Amino acid sequence: MRVVLTGGGTGGHIYPALAVAREVSRQHPQAAFLYIGSKHGLEAGLVPRADIPFQSVEISGLKRKLSLDNVKTIWKFIRAVSDSKRMLREFKPDVVIGTGGYVCGPVVYAAAKLGIPTLVHEQNVVPGLTNKFLSRYASKVAVSFAESLAFFPSAKTVLTGNPRATEVMHGNAEAGRRFLGVDPSKKIVLIFGGSRGARAINEAVLSMVDHMSTLTDTHFVYVTGDVHYEKISASLREMENVPGNLSVLSFVHNMPDVLAATHVLVGRAGASTLAEVTALGVPSILIPSPYVTNNHQEKNARGLERAGAAQVIVERELSGDSLLQSLTELLQDQARWEQMRKSSLSLGMPQAATDIVAQLSALVRKK
Numbered sequence: 001m002r003v004v005l006t007g008g009g010t011g012g013h014i015y016p017a018l019a020v021a022r023e024v025s026r027q028h029p030q031a032a033f034l035y036i037g038s039k040h041g042l043e044a045g046l047v048p049r050a051d052i053p054f055q056s057v058e059i060s061g062l063k064r065k066l067s068l069d070n071v072k073t074i075w076k077f078i079r080a081v082s083d084s085k086r087m088l089r090e091f092k093p094d095v096v097i098g099t100g101g102y103v104c105g106p107v108v109y110a111a112a113k114l115g116i117p118t119l120v121h122e123q124n125v126v127p128g129l130t131n132k133f134l135s136r137y138a139s140k141v142a143v144s145f146a147e148s149l150a151f152f153p154s155a156k157t158v159l160t161g162n163p164r165a166t167e168v169m170h171g172n173a174e175a176g177r178r179f180l181g182v183d184p185s186k187k188i189v190l191i192f193g194g195s196r197g198a199r200a201i202n203e204a205v206l207s208m209v210d211h212m213s214t215l216t217d218t219h220f221v222y223v224t225g226d227v228h229y230e231k232i233s234a235s236l237r238e239m240e241n242v243p244g245n246l247s248v249l250s251f252v253h254n255m256p257d258v259l260a261a262t263h264v265l266v267g268r269a270g271a272s273t274l275a276e277v278t279a280l281g282v283p284s285i286l287i288p289s290p291y292v293t294n295n296h297q298e299k300n301a302r303g304l305e306r307a308g309a310a311q312v313i314v315e316r317e318l319s320g321d322s323l324l325q326s327l328t329e330l331l332q333d334q335a336r337w338e339q340m341r342k343s344s345l346s347l348g349m350p351q352a353a354t355d356i357v358a359q360l361s362a363l364v365r366k367k
């Protein structure tokens, strides 16, 4: 099977595409892949790291207000469609999968115009602009939440979940602990603010550093995001007593192993993160980003909260004190942790990547 993958900007769009690629490879070891992304997105680094050939198109997002930039964006889109057609004619894929973000617009559109079967995957409850546009042209749309079905044409839309859920099931807790250098007697609290880090979470964590040593049976793994790492490291160097039960990393490339070893997650409520924690049943404290379209992270997070799988702290109420208090209560209440774990697991969809690959195979057979 020859597969073109596209999607990008943030990890939340890229990792699902890579998870599908890995599931295709498991089922079809001879499969060949090409990823078409943007040179400016995280995909330019993450895709070559996953040993998948990468080519790029130039694209930017539409602004919601009328502006000269939008004229440029439309011009770029037209050029990117023509570049995509050239790449697709050369690679000759059997199927194209787009996982959201601006860049998948021209690629999936070009594929549809060339008569190549296409599947679009939506990670969030409320779909992004690009996927909404593409749903008119795509052969199939796969969604992660039942609530999203209503946003897309019913005849071609299926509920699969997010393929990262399948991917994290292959994680290994022991490998995660070894990588982090944390022994099994400690509970791991993993803190990260999505794929790029989050300033508000960084500030709250810095202000609770002094108290971390009181939680002696816990090890804190704090992933700052690449852009914040230097600044955070400098702040920590200035502190007198940085506790021994804190590790600070800029980015984690083996998240399935690290998550498998995690006792509690503290983080943003990006769709892939939530698919991962629910597949593994990791209780979480979620601080949804208020800076996203339609406040969609809070909608993602409240779903978990209603089911009893997570506690939500809205960003305006986040502080070192509020985070420390929530964490301490959860770490010290084993019965509540168990309950949250069960609720979290009940929401997980660990078969997602397998279902998506079945959809791709059906599209290829129908070609």
Ligand SMILES: CC(=O)N[C@H]1[C@@H](OP(=O)(O)OP(=O)(O)OC[C@H]2O[C@@H](n3ccc(=O)[nH]c3=O)[C@H](O)[C@@H]2O)O[C@H](CO)[C@@H](O)[C@@H]1O
Binding pocket: 010, 011, 012, 013, 015, 100, 123, 124, 164, 192, 193, 194, 195, 196, 223, 250, 251, 252, 253, 254, 255, 268, 269, 270, 271, 272, 273, 274, 276, 289, 292, 296, 297
């Ligand atoms: C600010 C913003 O626009 N965020 C959006 C972005 O999120 P963003 O990319 O931040 O968030 P997601 O939670 O969806 O995905 C993050 C992914 O990166 C991985 N990871 C993260 C840190 C790290 O060090 N290593 C690592 O591998 C996580 O395990 C996860 O697979 O896309 C998501 C999916 O459309 C949306 O739901 C989010 O609202």
